[in-house]
Structure formats: structure tokens, C-alpha cells
Amino acid sequence: MRIQLDFGAVLAEWPLLLTGVGWTLALTAVAVVAGTALGVGCAWVRARGFGADHSPRWLQALVGGYVELIRNTPFIVQLFFIFFGLPAAGFKLSAETASFIAMVINLGAYATEIIRAGLEATPKGQIEAAVSLALNRLQTFTYVVLPPALKKIWPSLVSQVVIVMLGSSVCGQISTKELSYAADLIQSNNFRSFEAFMVVGAVYLLLSFVVRHVLNWLGATFVFGRR
Amino acid sequence: MPIVDIRALRKSYGSNEVLKGIDLQVEPGEVIAIIGKSGSGKSTLLRCINGLEEFQSGELTVDGKPLLHKNAAAMRALRQRVGMIFQGFNLFPHLTVGKNIMLAPSLVKAKDTASGEAHARALLERVGLAEKFDAFADQLSGGQQQRVAIARALAMEPAVLLCDEITSALDPELVGEVLRVVETLAQEGMTLLMVTHEMNFARRVSNRVIFMHQGRVHEMGPPAELFGNPQTPELQQFLKSLND
Amino acid sequence: MVDFSLWDIFRNLLLALRWTVGLSLIAFIGGGVVGLLLLMLRLSKLPGATVFVSCYVQLFQGVPLLVQLFLAYYGLGLFGINTSPWVAAGMGLTLYASAFLTEIWRGSVESIPRGQWEASQSLALNFAEQLRYIILPQAFKISVAPTVGFLVQVIKGTALASVIGFMELTKVGKTIANATFSPFLVFSCVALMYFVLCYPVSLYAKSLERKLHAHR
Numbered sequence: 001m002r003i004q005l006d007f008g009a010v011l012a013e014w015p016l017l018l019t020g021v022g023w024t025l026a027l028t029a030v031a032v033v034a035g036t037a038l039g040v041g042c043a044w045v046r047a048r049g050f051g052a053d054h055s056p057r058w059l060q061a062l063v064g065g066y067v068e069l070i071r072n073t074p075f076i077v078q079l080f081f082i083f084f085g086l087p088a089a090g091f092k093l094s095a096e097t098a099s100f101i102a103m104v105i106n107l108g109a110y111a112t113e114i115i116r117a118g119l120e121a122t123p124k125g126q127i128e129a130a131v132s133l134a135l136n137r138l139q140t141f142t143y144v145v146l147p148p149a150l151k152k153i154w155p156s157l158v159s160q161v162v163i164v165m166l167g168s169s170v171c172g173q174i175s176t177k178e179l180s181y182a183a184d185l186i187q188s189n190n191f192r193s194f195e196a197f198m199v200v201g202a203v204y205l206l207l208s209f210v211v212r213h214v215l216n217w218l219g220a221t222f223v224f225g226r227r
Numbered sequence: 228m229p230i231v232d233i234r235a236l237r238k239s240y241g242s243n244e245v246l247k248g249i250d251l252q253v254e255p256g257e258v259i260a261i262i263g264k265s266g267s268g269k270s271t272l273l274r275c276i277n278g279l280e281e282f283q284s285g286e287l288t289v290d291g292k293p294l295l296h297k298n299a300a301a302m303r304a305l306r307q308r309v310g311m312i313f314q315g316f317n318l319f320p321h322l323t324v325g326k327n328i329m330l331a332p333s334l335v336k337a338k339d340t341a342s343g344e345a346h347a348r349a350l351l352e353r354v355g356l357a358e359k360f361d362a363f364a365d366q367l368s369g370g371q372q373q374r375v376a377i378a379r380a381l382a383m384e385p386a387v388l389l390c391d392e393i394t395s396a397l398d399p400e401l402v403g404e405v406l407r408v409v410e411t412l413a414q415e416g417m418t419l420l421m422v423t424h425e426m427n428f429a430r431r432v433s434n435r436v437i438f439m440h441q442g443r444v445h446e447m448g449p450p451a452e453l454f455g456n457p458q459t460p461e462l463q464q465f466l467k468s469l470n471d
Numbered sequence: 472m473v474d475f476s477l478w479d480i481f482r483n484l485l486l487a488l489r490w491t492v493g494l495s496l497i498a499f500i501g502g503g504v505v506g507l508l509l510l511m512l513r514l515s516k517l518p519g520a521t522v523f524v525s526c527y528v529q530l531f532q533g534v535p536l537l538v539q540l541f542l543a544y545y546g547l548g549l550f551g552i553n554t555s556p557w558v559a560a561g562m563g564l565t566l567y568a569s570a571f572l573t574e575i576w577r578g579s580v581e582s583i584p585r586g587q588w589e590a591s592q593s594l595a596l597n598f599a600e601q602l603r604y605i606i607l608p609q610a611f612k613i614s615v616a617p618t619v620g621f622l623v624q625v626i627k628g629t630a631l632a633s634v635i636g637f638m639e640l641t642k643v644g645k646t647i648a649n650a651t652f653s654p655f656l657v658f659s660c661v662a663l664m665y666f667v668l669c670y671p672v673s674l675y676a677k678s679l680e681r682k683l684h685a686h687r
Contacts, residue, residue: 068666068670068673069662069666071623071673072623072627072665072666072669072670072673073627073662073665073666073669074627074628074629074630074631074641074665075627076630076631076633076634076641077630077641077644077658077661077662077665078662080641080644080645080648080654080658080661081654081655081658081659081662084648084654084655084658085648085654085655085657085658085659086655087654088652088653088654088655088656089655123317125313125315125317126317126319128279128311128313128317129311129313129317129318129319129376129379130331131278131279131306132277132279132306132309132310132311132380133306133310133330133331133335133379133380133383134303134304134305134306134307134331134335134383135330135331135334135335136299136303136335139334139335143319143330143334144319144330147321148319148320148321151321162533166533166534166535166536167535168535169535169537169538170535170537170631172537173634180535180537180538180541183538183541187545193541193545193548194542194545194546194548194549197538197541197542197545198542200538201534201535201538201539201542204533204534204535204538205529205530205533205534208532208533209533
């Protein structure tokens with residue numbers, strides 16, 4: 001039995017693939033910015049022992065519940081809940097909006113734990129020095145605690161971003177036009193299923209590599225580099 | 228009027244009482260050395276004065292104002308009057324030396340960047356590290372880091388400087404450069420409270436030496452008297468153990 | 472529209488949960504076996520072994536699980552093998568798990584201080600003996616917590632098998648949600664069931680991690 005693979009038929013559809021890459025990157029970018037911000041805020045609420053007086057119990061419980069819920073359920077279920085489930089409760093969303101929201105909420109929960117670990121690793125002496133210099137809590141957090149913490153956990157955060165980027169492939173299941181949706185569309189036209197997903201798999205591999213290096217560079221340049 | 232006024236201060240960690248009733252009045256410009264065995268409560272006392280430790284009973288007044296732990300504004304004001312230098316330096320590793328010094332004045336005293344930078348450079352000059360303005364902490368030796376820490380504390384223009392064993396973590400050959408800076412500060416009239424093991428330095432520079440033992444001020448007096456003529460057996464034994 | 476009571480919905484989801492658990496175990500155990508072989512291969516220092524395993528890991532960690540499952544599904548079809556969802560999902564998830572597990576275990580071995588290798592070598596132990604008596608026993612202890620933690624990822628991964636037709640919790644949930652027109656209720660139940668499955672495992676992994684650090 002001969003297996004005939006025809007990658008050409010797939011590569012001919014490069015506009016679809018390009019659109020897919022665009023959507024995948026857009027979903028990831030929004031998730032990175034909003035999800036990290038959400039993660040910093042939630043980590044601040046949840047972190048213990050780095051000098052902050054604690055946030056109110058109810059807020060800690062709320063954030064804790066959010067984080068554990070997201071981390072212990074599959075992303076596809078979260079996406080389906082937002083896209084299919086919420087309209088029944090009155091919130092109608094487009095596929096794209098639902099995808100963006102799901103990505104942000106998902107990365108936010110993982111980012112919270114990663115950043116929290118960084119915050120809690122702050123040496124006590126740093127806090128004492130800041131306190132002795134009369135900095136208030138917010139100033140201590142913003143200028144003394146957060147920058148070194150971000151630097152320390154940056155690789156973990158970048159890894160998580162790559163994971164979430166790969167996870168965006170699920171958004172194609174609700175017809176968001178990202179990369180795996182493009183593969184599905186292509187193979188439904190020319191029946192080159194295996195080749196389509198091989199090509200798309202290779203593109204994801206390339207994207208993982210690029211995104212990882214870009215984010216590491218961004219971090220070193222803008223977030224915690226030596227200027 | 229004493230700049231630091233401590234009366235009947237008591238502090239416990241759980242059931243363990245660490246400070247058993249401290250009475251101490253510090254006049255402006257005084258240099259006080261606090262000596263004693265580890266566990267005698269020396270560092271704890273110092274850390275009470277700038278509020279890093281809370282005490283359970285007694286009174287602590289700085290510059291006429293009592294210490295109010297729950298009052299954030301009062302504590303912030305306190306820390307602008309009282310500075311601290313730590314055994315472990317605690318420089319901020321992600322900021323340059325210059326930025327380390329400029330940070331607190333810009334945030335707490337709303338100092339603008341230009342005058343903040345000029346002030347920082349002047350302070351670095353004063354501790355002998357003018358050329359290190361753009362360096363990072365991990366590029367400096369221990370002695371240099373501690374001198375930067377001193378400059379950082381001075382940037383807030385405190386009335387009192389607390390020094391918590393500031394040379395204990397330094398290699399012996401680096402101790403001198405730090406002590407020279409402290410001596411200059413003493414000569415310029417800064418009020419200093421130093422927990423130290425450097426007895427020669429204490430003898431030379433301080434106006435008063437306090438020997439603490441098991442949470443109390445055991446003996447107190449001018450250095451010549453305390454070192455030359457120790458009254459209590461505990462102090463005699465302590466001084467003897469240093470010479471062994 | 473079929474009339475389903477809440478209990479009907481719940482019961483059907485619980486039945487589907489069996490398949491989620493089954494697939495998770497197959498992938499985790501199968502992935503463990505393959506992962507262990509890959510670890511041995513890597514440690515064997517055969518020429519090209521490190522490169523091969525490293526590429527293997529990067530491949531499975533750089534491609535979405537969804538795409539891997541599609542490739543398993545369509546790939547098996549190319550070879551004319553009966554593409555039952557069980558086989559495709561089982562194979563896809565097993566390979567996926569093997570890459571992550573071998574990487575976790577490699578990390579554990581590499582975290583053993585150099586001094587352990589040197590000391591055991593100075594006592595005239597050969598490589599196999601070093602691994603067996605000194606390195607692997609220590610690496611094993613370190614690896615338990617993250618390995619258990621990965622089980623949670625596998626369980627969540629089974630949800631994607633729904634996309635290639637495997638009748639597990641998510642697929643059945645979607646079907647029932649469509650049939651009953653109550654997606655909010657159904658997907659809430661689905662999420663809850665995954666949570667009940669995963670959260671205890673997460674907690675266990677965390678407690679293992681704490682115990683490990685308490686010993687050091």
C-alpha cells in the first residue's frame with residue numbers, strides 16, 4: 001500500500017494559514033497582556049508573607065476559588081461554558097469575544113500562581129529595607145518587590161504563555177478562525193487531513209520557538225533588564 | 228530633650244520575653260554602642276525603635292512623638308526621622324546604586340529627579356563611591372555595598388541612624404572602610420545607635436556604651452569606664468570572652 | 472426536545488466519567504512506560520540519544536495536543552488501521568504524556584548534586600551501579616510530586632479526545648447540552664465533575680511537594 005502525501009495542496013492555501021496565524025497570535029497577545037495584569041492583581045491578593053497586610057478573607061477566598069477552578073478544569077470546557085453556557089444566562093457573546101475572554105481567564109489563573117511564587121520568594125530583608133526607608137505598602141510592592149519577582153519567574157511565565165498559545169487551538173472548535181480551524185477548513189476542502197495537520201503542527205512548533213524568544217527578549221529589555 | 232526616649236519597654240515572642248523593661252534616653256548627637264551576647268535582645272531593641280518589631284508594653288518616643296504601630300501615617304513619618312542599616316545590606320538588586328539611593332526620597336518626599344540625583348551623587352561622594360553611581364549591587368564588594376546602604380539611609384536625612392551589626396557580615400579587610408564612614412557621621416553630629424562587636428571602634432567613637440544581658444540594660448556608661456572598669460561579673464566575663 | 476431531568480443529566484455524565492478516568496489511566500501509565508524508556512535512553516549516553524530525546528520532547532511540547540490527536544486520528548487512517556477513537560486517543564495521549572514525563576524525570580535526575588556522582592565514582596561504582604543505588608533512588612523522591620501533578624494535565628487532556636469522537640465527559644456533555652437546550656446547567660456539571668476529579672489530585676501533589684521540601 002502506497003501512501004501518497006500531498007503537502008502542496010495544503011501549502012497552496014497559505015492565505016488561510018496566515019489568517020490562522022494572525023488569530024492565534026492575537027489571542028495569545030491579548031491573553032498575555034490582560035492575563036498577566038490579572039495575574040499580578042490576584043497574586044497580590046493571594047501572596048502571603050511578603051510584607052503586605054492581608055487582603056480581606058472574602059477576597060482571598062474569591063481569588064483562590066477562581067484560580068483552583070480554572071486550574072482543575074479543561075480549557076475546552078471553560079470555553080464551551082463561556083460560549084454556550086453564558087448565553088443561556090443572558091450574556092450573548094461572539095465566538096471571538098468568548099475566545100478572548102476564555103484565554104485571559106485561563107492564563108490569569110496560572111499567572112497568579114506563578115507570580116505568587118515569585119512574590120513569596122522575596123527576601124525579608126528587602127521588605128525591611130523598604131519599610132525602614134518609609135515606603136508605603138503600594139510603593140514597596142511596585143518598586144521593590146514586583147520587579148525582582150517578575151524577573152525570577154519570567155521563564156515560567158513564558159512557558160505558560162506558550163502552553164496557552166498552543167491551547168488556543170481549541171478555540172477553533174467554536175469556529176474562531178485560528179490556526180487549527182484553518183487546518184480543518186483546508187482538509188474539508190481537499191481531504192488532505194494528515195498533511196494539513198502536519199503543516200499546521202510545524203507552524204505551531206515554529207510559533208512556539210519564536211514566541212518564547214520574543215517574550216524573553218521583551219522581558220529582558222522592558223521589564224527587568226539593566227538599563 | 229531626648230531624641231529617643233524609651234521607658235519600661237517590654238517585648239515577647241510568644242511566651243519568650245526578650246526585652247524585660249528597657250529604660251533609655253538618647254540625646255541628639257549622642258553615639259551609643261550596644262554590646263552583649265547573642266540573644267541578649269540588642270537587635271530586637273534596635274528594631275523596636277524603627278517599628279520593625281512591635282513591643283507589648285512600655286513607651287517609646289522619637290523626637291517627642293510616641294510610636295503608634297497601627298497608624299500608618301505615623302509610622303511613615305517615624306521612618307523619615309529614623310534610618311536603619313542592616314547586617315545583610317539589603318540593597319535592591321534590580322536597581323543601580325544611584326537609583327537605590329534616589330528611590331525613597333522620590334517616592335516618600337516627592338523629591339524631583341534632578342535634585343534627587345544631585346543629592347545621591349553627593350552622598351555617594353561622601354561615602355567614597357562617587358564613580359559607582361551606575362553600578363549594580365552584585366558588582367560591588369561587601370564593604371562597598373554597605374557604604375551604599377549608608378548613603379541610601381542618609382538620603383532620607385534622618386535624625387537618628389540605627390546600625391544593626393553592620394560590619395558582621397564583612398570580610399575583615401573591608402570592615403575598616405565602613406567604620407570610617409560611620410566615624411565621620413559621628414563626628415558630624417549624627418545620633419547613632421549601633422549594635423556592634425567592634426569593641427575598639429565602640430571605645431573610640433561612642434559617648435556611651437550599653438551592655439545588654441538577658442533582655443535588660445545590665446551596665447551603662449562612658450566607654451572608658453565600661454571597658455576599663457566593668458562592675459558586674461557578666462560584663463567582666465563577656466569582655467574576657469572577646470579577648471580569648 | 473427530549474425531556475431530561477437533572478438526575479438524568481447527572482447520571483449520563485457520571486457514566487461518561489468512567490471513560491475519562493479510563494483514558495487518563497491508559498495515557499498516564501502508558502506514557503510513564505514510554506517516558507521511562509526515553510529516560511534510560513537519554514542516560515545511556517549512546518550517540519545521538521540525547522538529541523533524539525530532546526527533539527522528541529520539544530516536538531510534543533511545541534505542538535498543541537489537539538493537533539497531536541488529529542494527527543493520530545488521521546495518521547492511523549493513512550496506514551489503514553481502524554481509527555477507533557480509543558486507539559487514536561489512547562496513542563495520542565500516551566505519546567504526549569511520555570514527552571512531559573520524561574522531561575520531569577530528567578529534571579529530577581539533573582537536580583542531584585554533582586558531588587553524589589563524584590563520590591559514588593570514587594568508590595569504584597560503575598555507571599549502572601551509580602544510577603541504581605545512588606542517583607535514581609534520590610531522583611525518584613524528588614520526582615513524585617511533579618509526576619502526580621502532571622496527572623491533572625492528563626485528565627484535562629482527555630477532554631480534547633472529544634474532538635476526535637471519543638465519548639468521554641466533554642463529548643457527552645456537549646451532546647446533552649444540545650439535546651436539552653440547557654448548556655449553562657450541563658457545562659456547569661461537566662466543569663464540576665472535572666474539578667472533583669482533578670482537585671484532590673492537585674492537593675495531593677501539593678502536599679507531596681511540601682513534604683519534600685520539609686525534608687531538605
